[in-house]
Amino acid sequence: MREDWGLSDLQLLFLSFAVVAPTAILTLPRALALLAGQDGWLAALLALPAGLIPLVLLWDLDRRYPGQTFTEQARQALGPLLGRVAAALAVLLFALLAVVVTREVTDAVHGENLPRTPLPVVVLLVLLAPVSVLRQGIETLARWAEILLPIGLVLLFLLVAGSLRDLHPDYLLPVLGHGWTPIWTGAVQPASFYAKVFALAYVLPFRGDGRKGAFLAAAAGLFAGAVLLALTAAVTVALFGPLAASLPQPVFEAARMISVAEFLAHLDAVAVAAWLALGLTKLALVAFAFVFALADLLQLEEYRPLTLPGAALTGVLAAVEFRSTAEFQIWVFIFWPWVALALCILLPFLVWSGAVLRGRSGRRGRTGGTGRGGRPGRARTAPSPSLPPGGRS
Amino acid sequence: MASERFAPLRREVTRLHQLSDLANEAASLELSLLWELSRHRRLSGHPDLDARLIRTLMGGRGHLTADYAERTVRLPGRGRGRLIWLSSMVETKILDSQIFGAISRAHVEGHAAEAKPVKAVDEAVRLLGEGRVLLLMPGQPPALALAARGYEHRQVGDPQKETSMRGSREAFVEDLATNVSLVRRRVLDPRLRVEPFVLGEFRATEVRLLWIQGLTHDPLVNEMRRRLRSIRLPQILDVRYIEELAADDPYTIFPTALFTERPDTVAAALNEGRLAVLVEGSPDALVLPVTFWSFLQAADDYYSSYWIASFLRLLRIGLALLALVFPALYIAVIVFHPEMLPGILAFYLARTRVSVPFPAVVEAFLMELAFETLREAGTHLPPKLSTSLSVVGALVIGQAVVSSGLVSWPMVVVVSVTAIANFALPSWEMATSVRLLRFALMVLAALFGVPGVLVGLALILGHLCGLRSLGIPYLAPLAPLTPHGLGDTLLRLPHWVPGRRPRLLEPYWKVEVPRGQRPHPPAGAGTFHSPR
Numbered sequence: 001m002r003e004d005w006g007l008s009d010l011q012l013l014f015l016s017f018a019v020v021a022p023t024a025i026l027t028l029p030r031a032l033a034l035l036a037g038q039d040g041w042l043a044a045l046l047a048l049p050a051g052l053i054p055l056v057l058l059w060d061l062d063r064r065y066p067g068q069t070f071t072e073q074a075r076q077a078l079g080p081l082l083g084r085v086a087a088a089l090a091v092l093l094f095a096l097l098a099v100v101v102t103r104e105v106t107d108a109v110h111g112e113n114l115p116r117t118p119l120p121v122v123v124l125l126v127l128l129a130p131v132s133v134l135r136q137g138i139e140t141l142a143r144w145a146e147i148l149l150p151i152g153l154v155l156l157f158l159l160v161a162g163s164l165r166d167l168h169p170d171y172l173l174p175v176l177g178h179g180w181t182p183i184w185t186g187a188v189q190p191a192s193f194y195a196k197v198f199a200l201a202y203v204l205p206f207r208g209d210g211r212k213g214a215f216l217a218a219a220a221g222l223f224a225g226a227v228l229l230a231l232t233a234a235v236t237v238a239l240f241g242p243l244a245a246s247l248p249q250p251v252f253e254a255a256r257m258i259s260v261a262e263f264l265a266h267l268d269a270v271a272v273a274a275w276l277a278l279g280l281t282k283l284a285l286v287a288f289a290f291v292f293a294l295a296d297l298l299q300l301e302e303y304r305p306l307t308l309p310g311a312a313l314t315g316v317l318a319a320v321e322f323r324s325t326a327e328f329q330i331w332v333f334i335f336w337p338w339v340a341l342a343l344c345i346l347l348p349f350l351v352w353s354g355a356v357l358r359g360r361s362g363r364r365g366r367t368g369g370t371g372r373g374g375r376p377g378r379a380r381t382a383p384s385p386s387l388p389p390g391g392r393s
Numbered sequence: 394m395a396s397e398r399f400a401p402l403r404r405e406v407t408r409l410h411q412l413s414d415l416a417n418e419a420a421s422l423e424l425s426l427l428w429e430l431s432r433h434r435r436l437s438g439h440p441d442l443d444a445r446l447i448r449t450l451m452g453g454r455g456h457l458t459a460d461y462a463e464r465t466v467r468l469p470g471r472g473r474g475r476l477i478w479l480s481s482m483v484e485t486k487i488l489d490s491q492i493f494g495a496i497s498r499a500h501v502e503g504h505a506a507e508a509k510p511v512k513a514v515d516e517a518v519r520l521l522g523e524g525r526v527l528l529l530m531p532g533q534p535p536a537l538a539l540a541a542r543g544y545e546h547r548q549v550g551d552p553q554k555e556t557s558m559r560g561s562r563e564a565f566v567e568d569l570a571t572n573v574s575l576v577r578r579r580v581l582d583p584r585l586r587v588e589p590f591v592l593g594e595f596r597a598t599e600v601r602l603l604w605i606q607g608l609t610h611d612p613l614v615n616e617m618r619r620r621l622r623s624i625r626l627p628q629i630l631d632v633r634y635i636e637e638l639a640a641d642d643p644y645t646i647f648p649t650a651l652f653t654e655r656p657d658t659v660a661a662a663l664n665e666g667r668l669a670v671l672v673e674g675s676p677d678a679l680v681l682p683v684t685f686w687s688f689l690q691a692a693d694d695y696y697s698s699y700w701i702a703s704f705l706r707l708l709r710i711g712l713a714l715l716a717l718v719f720p721a722l723y724i725a726v727i728v729f730h731p732e733m734l735p736g737i738l739a740f741y742l743a744r745t746r747v748s749v750p751f752p753a754v755v756e757a758f759l760m761e762l763a764f765e766t767l768r769e770a771g772t773h774l775p776p777k778l779s780t781s782l783s784v785v786g787a788l789v790i791g792q793a794v795v796s797s798g799l800v801s802w803p804m805v806v807v808v809s810v811t812a813i814a815n816f817a818l819p820s821w822e823m824a825t826s827v828r829l830l831r832f833a834l835m836v837l838a839a840l841f842g843v844p845g846v847l848v849g850l851a852l853i854l855g856h857l858c859g860l861r862s863l864g865i866p867y868l869a870p871l872a873p874l875t876p877h878g879l880g881d882t883l884l885r886l887p888h889w890v891p892g893r894r895p896r897l898l899e900p901y902w903k904v905e906v907p908r909g910q911r912p913h914p915p916a917g918a919g920t921f922h923s924p925r
Contacts, residue, residue, distance in 0.1 A: 008873055008874070010874055011873065011874075109844045113729065113730070113842055113843060113844050114729075114841060114842060114844065117841070122841075122844075125841055125844065125845065125848055126848070128848055128852060129848050129851035129852045129855055132852055132855050132856070133855035133858070133859070136855065136856075136858070136859035137859070139873075140855065140858045140859035141858075142873070143858035143859075143866065143868060143872035143873055144851075144854060144855050144858045144872070146871075146872045146873065146874055147854060147858070147868070147871065147872050148851065148854065266730075266732050266733045267733075268730075268733070269726075269730055269733055269843045272843060272844055272847070273843070273847050276844060276847045276848070276851070277847075277851075280848075280851055
């Protein structure tokens, strides 16, 4: 194979899809049904700009500071002190995000399948695979996502196809029955999910050399995620009608209702499989952003030593921070979206405006910072990704 | 008392024994010292002296190996020389007719295809051990190594482990030269390179690295050379030794190189830009780099209709998955999610398990272990005894255990289906990996149900995604996705489809199936009768 692997556009598409899609399937349909009623799918689509803003900012930042990670860009655009503060905020954001995702994945598995297993044990189970993949580098993670996501999607579509019989499209009518207000209030939730595409700030520098389409691919992934979310929102409403707002995990409920030829019934295990395939990928990605951003902030050569401590911290926080699923749900619905949305948009915006004020145009050249070559991230994670084909890994 | 009388004698005997042990040790010590000294030392050019040194190295005082043979010969024009050989490795007929004949005709250098000048002592001894005849001569070169090798080895026969319906019926044997010729006869490409390596310390084993220059990515060849050269084992009896020391990930449970006994498989791999390693004494070749999919392919795929071949490939993927997860999934469903099953089936399963005194996990582990025991016993038993084994196995496992209510019928079905699925995998190495991982998944299933199995699968997948074989990603071309290569992994597209081969080494790929090869029979007519 080629000597410079790097991430392909397709892998970036999948990764940005992984930021948005998984959790959206689980909890968002309910939130959308709650806030926007039958127009949830519309809210899901209308919130799309919230994800495009950070992506465009990242794209422009990458143009100005080619091939650098967000931390390095922040240090150069905002100066050493402010830049570090911004980067530290990003680390905090991703740490919280990792905790939230861990808890979400855990809660679903815990509530659905292992109600009598202690929660910390389930947290451990959930963290196992993402951590092991994380330690093998971003390229392994991308390949993993490349296989897991399609599997999850196929399973999900099987579930949707299985419940086609019970769909009542008239639940979706009238469109805009309550005017625009509920749609805007409902859009905040998906918006905060889309904005988390900011996590790609630490993945995009790993794209293969000369790939111009990376940001377009990320945008496409985001769009695909939005479409999927709109679809699940519409399907849940069409399935359950007004009831959708009161079901904690509508997709799981839908899976339970399926009965094909009297043999394939109670497919909640399939739902769990789809959910794990998507959720674990997102968890791995978010954890990568967390650990890598931290390593970058501390100017470590290698992020891997931070993987286990980072995972331990995430796991402990996910297990003890919230006393119950209900408390977590409230936190995640009322408080977290605003924080995530604000940070995900503000952080890149701050750095970007710093870069604009410094008059840093798209020309090449680099100053200060690490003083390393064109793709600084590579040197750090090099051993697995960038070995020539003969290399021992 | 008699014993009193013999006591001094006995003491004396013991002392003598100890002394002889000591002498033995001293001889061994002296010998190892001599070996060290003989490293890279040049032969003197005096046949008598050299012969004495070599004789000492071959056991010398009192320990000379029995097959050591030495003759003094008169070399016309060069004085007296010595011939040394090991009678167990040399064909006497060749020795008599050719070598002695050539010596008497003063024609030594030209007597045989292989007359290799030797300068160093250790090289001379090594060649002697390989079955060459050493001719020590006065002057330069001090010695010639002549080929008169002749010993019994197995004849080329049918493949025993990788059988196929169609295609070649030849398999590798233990003789290296035969194996190389088997491959070269199929490649027929002047660019085929056969690179010699001599690995191992004293038991210097001949190893051959095969590749096609211009087809194989050069960095791959260099890397493989580097890995081969870095091997320093006391002995190399089989290609497995090389696989373990040249692997990319020393801790992986999956095979990172393909073992095959089929020369046609090796030839096909070489034509795809891969490398092959042959080892003297091993009836298997090592092919690398390989991907996960190589282990789900059989030679027959290319010799049979692409419809059935593609179907079989998809089936094998399914079977690999089945062999991996079936018992685990059964445990998970029985223990954690019986509601997933249709009502009647769930009741049936519950009814069969009424008398079983174990939890499902223990039951499954017992049966799996029983089966592994049977299989292990079967592989070590001589064929004559295997019938009694199968009778015992069938009776004990199949009948007695179930009718006594220790194990339920469905569990027997699960274990047997799993075993059959495992047998259906074309690669023994991959099948064993799957076998072992199955137990890990069963534990996960017992602890965490379906999510546990899924997490286990995700872990395995993650490991596969990070694994490499000679630097090539193990899951290529699926992850990283290169759609070009998929035509020969998941499916087997027809031979006329252009560019269907795996593009492992993209920029260096020179062999392409040319376009426009799809057969186009003349339209319309349908027969070859001339129109009236």
